[in-house]
Amino acid sequence: MNQTVFNQRLQKLIKFYIDKKRLPSYSEMCEIFNLKSKNTIYSFCQKLIEKDYIRKDEQGKLIPSDKLKPVKLLGYIQAGFPNTTEEETLDTLSLDEFLIKNPQATFMLKISGDSMQEAGILPGDYVLVDRTITPTSGMIVIAQVDNKWTIKYFIKDRNKICLKPANKKYPVIYPKEELIIAGVVTGVVRKYL
Amino acid sequence: MNQTVFNQRLQKLIKFYIDKKRLPSYSEMCEIFNLKSKNTIYSFCQKLIEKDYIRKDEQGKLIPSDKLKPVKLLGYIQAGFPNTTEEETLDTLSLDEFLIKNPQATFMLKISGDSMQEAGILPGDYVLVDRTITPTSGMIVIAQVDNKWTIKYFIKDRNKICLKPANKKYPVIYPKEELIIAGVVTGVVRKYL
DNA sequence: ATGATAATAGAACAATCGTTCTGTGTCAAT
DNA sequence: ATTGACACAGAACGATTGTTCTATTATCAT
Secondary structure (H helix, E strand, O other), X not given: OOHHHHHHHHHHHHHHHHHHOOOOOHHHHHHHHOOOOHHHHHHHHHHHHHOOOEEEOOOOOEXXXXXXXXXXXXXXXXXXXXXXXXXXXXXXXXXXXXXXXXHHHEXXXXXXXXXXXXXXXXXXXXXXXXXXXXXXXXXXXXXXXXXXXXXXXXXXXXXXXXXXXXXXXXXXXXXXXXXXXXXXXXXXXXXXX | OOHHHHHHHHHHHHHHHHHHOOOOOHHHHHHHHOOXXXXXXXXXXXXXXXXXXXXXXXXOOEEEXXXXXXXXXXXXXXXXXXXXXXXXXXXXXXXXXXXXXXXXXXEEEEOOOXXXXXXXXXXXXXXXXXXXXXXXXXXXXXXXXXXXXXXXXXXXXXXXXXXXXXXXXXXXXXXXXXXEEEEEEEEEEEEOO
C-alpha cells in the first residue's frame, strides 16, 4: 500500500476516533475509505497493529494504542519543530492519562486568589487534586482553615505543621486546632484561548 | 434497580472504559456484572442513556457521553468539597478535549528556561502549541530568533512587532529580519508527582 | 400473608461482526 | 512478454451483536 494512502486512511481513522470515541467497524471503514471489500480493511488493520497504532485486547476487539493519543509530544523547545513529513514518528500521549493517576479520586478546582502566584499558580488556573494522597512536606494542598478552603504549601518541620502561601502578601498559617486536608495538588492546567 | 447497585455497575463500566478505551458489549457486561441475561444489561443501558452517561451514535452504537469523562470538575475553591454521596452529580470533562481544539495541529513542548516565569510558566512545565492560529498582540508564541526557538509574548504595536519575555532578566527582542512563528501557546500543563 | 413491582433468567431473532477464501485488475521489475 | 507482488472486489463462514419476547425470582409496602 502506498505510504500516502496509508496516512490518509490513518488520519481518517483518527478523526473518526476523536469524533466518536470508538474505533469504526470494518464495514464502517469501508465507507470511510470508499472501499467495497472488507478484505482490504483487514490487511490495513493488520498493518496498523504492526505499527502499533491500534491493538487487539484479550477479547480480540480493536482498541486504540499509544500512538493514537491526541497530543503530539515534542522534546524541549531547543529542538525546534519537526517537518510535517516526520510528524508520524512523534510520540503521542493523552493529557488525561498524563496528569491523572487516580481518575476516581481526582478533582479539578478553579483558582480565584493569588496566594500561590510565586509557585506559578495564577488566578483562573485549574488545579488537579488527588484526595487519596497523604501530603508530605513541600507539597501543595487544599486545606480548610477557619471554615474556608485555601490552597497552600504543606510544610512539616519536626512535627510542627504550617501552611505557607507562595506570595509575600499573605501570612504563614499555623493551624491551632485540627487541620483538614482535602487533597494534594498533583497538577496545574491553564487555558489561554 | 437499587441506586447502590446502579453506581457499582457504573463504576465497573467506567473502569472498563478507562482500561480498554472502549465500551463493553452486552455480553461482556454480563460477565463484569455477574449476570446471565442480556435483558438486564439492556435495561441498565437504557437508564445510562437516560441519565446521559452513554449515548448512541448515528449507527446505533454505544459511545461514552459527557458524564463519562475522567475528571470531576468542582467550582471555585471557596465552594469546598462535596460529600462523596453527591459526587455523582458533578460535571466531568476530559483534559484532552478541554485543552485541545485542533488535535492534529497541537503539540506539547517542555519548557527549559525561566524567561516566562512571571507569566506563570516555569521550567519543567509543558505548553500546548497550536500551529494553525495566527498570533495577535499579547499572545504567547513559540518563535525562532537567531536560529534558536524561544517562547515569548507576541507584541504588535502600530505594525511594529517585538517579542517580550516575562522575566526582567531578559531583554525585549526586536526582530530585524523575518520572524518565524511556529505556533501560539494555547495552554500550560504542570505535573507535580 | 398477599399482591404489586422490579430484576433477572433464558431463549429466540435478524443483523452485523471479524475472518478467510477465491478471483480480478494493476503496476513494476525482469 | 512474463512474472510476481500487491490492492481490491466479492462471497462465504461461524460467532457475536443488540433487541425483544416470555417466564421466573426477588423485593417491598400494605
